[in-house]
Amino acid sequence: MRTKGLTLILLLLAFQFTIAQNPDISGFARNYTGVLFDNGDFAILQNTFNLNISKMGDRIAFKANPLLYHYNGDSLDLRLRELYVDLYFNNFDIRIGKQQVVWGKADGVFITDIVSPLNLTEFLLPDFDEIRIGVNAVKFDYYFGNSTFEVIGIPVFTPTERPAAGSIWYKQPEFMAPATFDWSKADVKPSLGNSELFVKYSALTSKIDFELMGGYTWDDNPAFHVTKQFDMSTGKPVLTGLNITPEHHRLTVAGGAFSTEIKGVVLRGEAAWYNGKYFQSESPLAKDALVKKNYLHYVAGLDFNIGSVKLSTQFIQQAILNHEENMVDEKTENTMTFLARYDMLRETLHLELFSYIGLTNEDALIRPKITYDFEDSFSILLGSNIFVGDGKGQFGQYKGNSMAYIKLKYSF
Amino acid sequence: MKTLRIKAIAFAIIFAGGFSAQLLAQETARDIIEKVYNRSEGDDMASNLTMTLINKSGSERVRKIKQFTKDFGDMEKSIMFFVAPADVKNTSFMNWTYDDASKSDDQWIYLPAIKKTKRISSDSKSDYFMGSDFTYDDLGDRKVDDDTHTILREETIDGVDYWVIQSTPKDEDYMYSKTITWIRKDNFIGFKKEFYDEDGELLKILRILKFEKISGFDVITNSEMENTQKNHKTKMVLSNVQINTGIPASKFSERMMMRGL
Numbered sequence: 001m002r003t004k005g006l007t008l009i010l011l012l013l014a015f016q017f018t019i020a021q022n023p024d025i026s027g028f029a030r031n032y033t034g035v036l037f038d039n040g041d042f043a044i045l046q047n048t049f050n051l052n053i054s055k056m057g058d059r060i061a062f063k064a065n066p067l068l069y070h071y072n073g074d075s076l077d078l079r080l081r082e083l084y085v086d087l088y089f090n091n092f093d094i095r096i097g098k099q100q101v102v103w104g105k106a107d108g109v110f111i112t113d114i115v116s117p118l119n120l121t122e123f124l125l126p127d128f129d130e131i132r133i134g135v136n137a138v139k140f141d142y143y144f145g146n147s148t149f150e151v152i153g154i155p156v157f158t159p160t161e162r163p164a165a166g167s168i169w170y171k172q173p174e175f176m177a178p179a180t181f182d183w184s185k186a187d188v189k190p191s192l193g194n195s196e197l198f199v200k201y202s203a204l205t206s207k208i209d210f211e212l213m214g215g216y217t218w219d220d221n222p223a224f225h226v227t228k229q230f231d232m233s234t235g236k237p238v239l240t241g242l243n244i245t246p247e248h249h250r251l252t253v254a255g256g257a258f259s260t261e262i263k264g265v266v267l268r269g270e271a272a273w274y275n276g277k278y279f280q281s282e283s284p285l286a287k288d289a290l291v292k293k294n295y296l297h298y299v300a301g302l303d304f305n306i307g308s309v310k311l312s313t314q315f316i317q318q319a320i321l322n323h324e325e326n327m328v329d330e331k332t333e334n335t336m337t338f339l340a341r342y343d344m345l346r347e348t349l350h351l352e353l354f355s356y357i358g359l360t361n362e363d364a365l366i367r368p369k370i371t372y373d374f375e376d377s378f379s380i381l382l383g384s385n386i387f388v389g390d391g392k393g394q395f396g397q398y399k400g401n402s403m404a405y406i407k408l409k410y411s412f
Numbered sequence: 413m414k415t416l417r418i419k420a421i422a423f424a425i426i427f428a429g430g431f432s433a434q435l436l437a438q439e440t441a442r443d444i445i446e447k448v449y450n451r452s453e454g455d456d457m458a459s460n461l462t463m464t465l466i467n468k469s470g471s472e473r474v475r476k477i478k479q480f481t482k483d484f485g486d487m488e489k490s491i492m493f494f495v496a497p498a499d500v501k502n503t504s505f506m507n508w509t510y511d512d513a514s515k516s517d518d519q520w521i522y523l524p525a526i527k528k529t530k531r532i533s534s535d536s537k538s539d540y541f542m543g544s545d546f547t548y549d550d551l552g553d554r555k556v557d558d559d560t561h562t563i564l565r566e567e568t569i570d571g572v573d574y575w576v577i578q579s580t581p582k583d584e585d586y587m588y589s590k591t592i593t594w595i596r597k598d599n600f601i602g603f604k605k606e607f608y609d610e611d612g613e614l615l616k617i618l619r620i621l622k623f624e625k626i627s628g629f630d631v632i633t634n635s636e637m638e639n640t641q642k643n644h645k646t647k648m649v650l651s652n653v654q655i656n657t658g659i660p661a662s663k664f665s666e667r668m669m670m671r672g673l
Contacts, residue, residue, distance in 0.1 A: 026501055056672070086671075093667070102527040129525040143667055204666045206487075206508060206518050209531055261516070264535030303532070308539055346465060346644070347543030376473050376497035411498035 034405035045072035061086040105257040112255040154196040160220040210258040222246035223278035226289035271298035283326035312339040334359040361393025381407040441561035454655040456482040468643040489664035522669040544646040545637040627655040
């Protein structure tokens, strides 16, 4: 609460300062209402006010992007998507402050795009600009020819945000015995030694665009260290409870991405190697019910047109190397995405179908939507999020959360 | 987000500048069109573009763009920054086009909402640009020998003499079955161009309403494309045109796409 109050004061000061500087102001106001198919309950009742305030000079620029979410019951959630200063030099730029960083060539999946953590409190449903969390960082970009060398230092680790208990997106983990959580190690103490470092070399050329990246980071998702409690009173050990201590661990990541066009088809690829990631294991030999494994995550995709219909498809695989039988996660998990988009009526009516298809668990998230621009500043979107599956898999687990929704948006 | 694919808007098809009226009587329709196409454009250009989309009921929607173009010898680079409407503001688009006809354009779009520069296919030349009546192909460079050209007749309109030239595409699958262009004899500037659909019916008419001499180059600054079948049109106005100002090569980069105006 105190932090939000300070943020509000800073925003007001920044707003006052920037108004005096004749800044560029844009943004949107949006109403978003969703209804669950199963029972007619409102899945979401949300009003959003998004404000972009920026001012750019030849050598310096400034941007603030607060988002105010208003939920049913008059609860307010003020988020600061970005607040940074840019310094421009001949061959390099420096950005200091809260910022969102987007890397990679994949759409809708996060492989090398791991600098900004995610807000998954509404699963993967929010627009991708709202799903990323801004991080306080210093970003340095050095430019030479068509290439860029980028270094990002993040002094304070920010983890992925998960749905709170009570949310329709919260899924209670299943345990073999009553579990007690110890959150004392869940936070990473802000210090120089605990900061994160990312580097990227990228080039945009006439033949191919590519990126090579590396990161010394923290796993955004905490590992659950599990210790078991047994009752020995009967002479035979009987499991009576679990002590679970969530803890983030260091992760070293290396990866790359590319995109190129071949005869009108854009071919994209992206891969990342995660060194020493913790996974849950049910093996009695696994210390704290965890094993440390290397992990590969990659995607290959195509973008193409048939007539005026824009199409895109991707194949994604997550593979745990040296997989063991008792690990909770599968050795590989395969997913596909599919996107079709068609604009009509002089680009005032937009039809879109996007879907994730889980090949491993035979589940899916299907997202049809239709958007009509009443005028340039006002649009109405009707859509649906349809979860398919038998309760397993990252999409099938939400089979009761299929919904229809409407978004009314005014842009300025 | 709307997909945007286009070169800097320069009206290559219907515009000529820097040529004197020295066409000999025996020269052919192809020679005339070649003079129209192979115009001198300057080494670089910056301008503001305003497109007004007018539907059949008369209501208007406005798109505003800031664009930069530079000739690099064997290639031309252009970059556009979308200023209005609000939902596409700060979107930018970059195109590299090559003199080598066998090499297709390279195109990228930067979407500020998702902070991502994406390579896009240059394969949809028949799509309409930002909901206007101009297709991407209408606005780009068409090669002289993509069509067979014939002089239909000569006309005098308001005391000005014109050639009326029909251009028929060699590619049978092209979106137009033919185009007919009125070209001024005195300066090789187009006056009007008619576009016919695959059934041979008149589809669209491009009218040049104004051209200006800027830094020694004739530049079309006001034009209009009317779809006669659907009864809507697009007005296009070019303003603040600056030619040969020495735009740096670094302007045409991902860095500038992301930075914006």
